[in-house]
Amino acid sequence: MPSIPRPLRRLGFLTIGLFDGADPGPGHASTLEIIELGERLGFDSAWVRDRHLQYGISSPVAVLAAASQRTRRIELGTAVIPLGWENPLRLAEDLATVDILSGGRLNPGVSVGPPMHFEDVRQALYPDTADREDFGPERLRRLLDLVRGRPATAFSGTEGFEVFSDVVQPHSPGLGGRLWYGGGSLGSARRAGEYGMNLLTSSVVKAEGPQDAAGPPDFAEIQLAHIRAFRAHHPDREAARVSQGLVVIPTDSASPAQRARYERYAAERLPRTASPQGPGRLLFAPDLVGTSDELAERLHAHAAFREVDEVAFALPFSFAHEDYVQILTDMATKLGPALGWRPAG
Template sequence: MPSPLVSHVGFLSPGSYPDDDPAGGLERTLRLFELGESLGFDSAWVRQRHLEPGISAAAVFLAAASQRTRHIQLGTAVIPIGYESPYRLAEDLATVDVLSRGRLNVGLSAGTPPHAELLAPLVFDGDWRSNDFSHARVQRLADNLRGHYLGASDSLIDIPGGRIRPRLQPYAKGLVERLWYGGGSLRSVEWAGRNGFNLLMGNVTTGEGTDDFFEAQTRQLETYRAASARPRIALGRVIVPTDSADGTTRRRYADYAASRHARTLAPNGPRRTLYAADLVGPSDQILERLAADPVLAGVGEFRLELPYAFAQHDYEQILTDFIQRIAPELGWARTAIAA
């Protein structure tokens, strides 16, 4: 088994819904967060996707989740910063963190955002191709969350309640320390470490000088640790335990894994994208495969990534089997919550 170093387990939900029932789908994801908290998961995360029937505004969704849960940490994995105003997004995220009483974790990514040819003309004025989509945009968001006052030391603004020194409101103390970067290359993980961001690693990465997924990700892990003064890493893997599933469901899970296997055999596309194989099967077999994962041995936080397009009862079964049968074997123990 892997060394018993995993002290934190979370899960990542795709947050998808039928195109004709967004309210029902979002409600089911909220209920999944409630279930995750009751099972003892330490954190629950959502993806942010534009132009898809899923969560397009992670901050708004997590504001709702903050009122449906009490203890579980809430996260975004990840928000593509390209479409966002670093100041306005900082206001939204700070508001969610205050509403959740300091439970928010923010995952971010830089670069030209997805579907730019379609979406960017609707977001930006003028020629969007001249916009800065670099890591600097992520750094601006972080700087906005630090709570620094704006202007000179004697700068004041008039508000209905009097005169105050201006700064971003609300100020969410500690949120800047819970910013994560979704790194998938040596350059991005080095930048994240050097600039004080926590690191999210997942089931997809870039093959730089290797066709082996685990070798590529191990190099990234080493690069991040060398660059970071206080490294904090969370690792994600797609895991589908079958222990309490019925026979029909197990066959469907196996078909799902088989349909995605070919992409794991070689680098994909011009960016040489590498995929880790999905871990599907009985918990004892999944644990054997996790024991051979060299990246897991070097991290203390683990994130179960739920597949797309599964039914609600599938997600409930997967979360339950994982937390009961797999997480404890990784060294995890449920945190006692004060009444």
């Protein structure tokens, strides 16, 4: 029996924060302006991606520190920080600092695994320790322990005029409950549940198991299995938080030129959704483009969407600032209400 769609309780959006390498300032300013707009429109959360050696946000924690001083209510998230690029102790300090600055609004999303193109960057990133670095779940466990207040050292106390703590400072007590795991496989979903984290799902899943000769694997059913596995392994069971991050583009107030560009963008990306891609058998969800009523109908028919009451819809990578303004405005004023959501504030 299909589940009954849950009314949408929390509406967020996700941006990559593209910029021009020759003049990166305007792109970063645009990202901050978009986050400010999201707060004015009543969005519950704004999320930024993490890109290294690309023309997208490479330091999401720094960008969100700036955003925390330009907003007062909206929650600020990372989707996601790949821990292979990070030292867990230093990252824990940065996350706690921004959480304090934001008044407890930070939602850090992280993932595990080797850095992308590791063989190309290992000499710059880990010139002396590349062969000894652990990029698996233990790296995540270290971060969780440090954020949640476990001792980082056996030493504490006063030495001369300086006072030392054995736990990460500043310590933000609520931050440990706002850590998210970006997972697209059954193993990562189970791990997020076992670690007591929240689960970020996206428009990419791993098509696991034997191939079905009767047809291609179904994205929504795979994602649904991940959500249910996560909750089955989480201490909070059905109350455990899951956020879905499909690419969703409402066109209610779009100009004819914008609608044509959005539809062309989705059509160009559609072939990759037909079958699993690459040795990892990654399966992509189609981008959803249409009026809010059309999108609401498609989302209510999506097996995984029916299991969640939080979303962080992903903004397309390469659109202009005015396109994002139109898309976010339609999301907040048309699509969100069609899904049962009410703006915050």
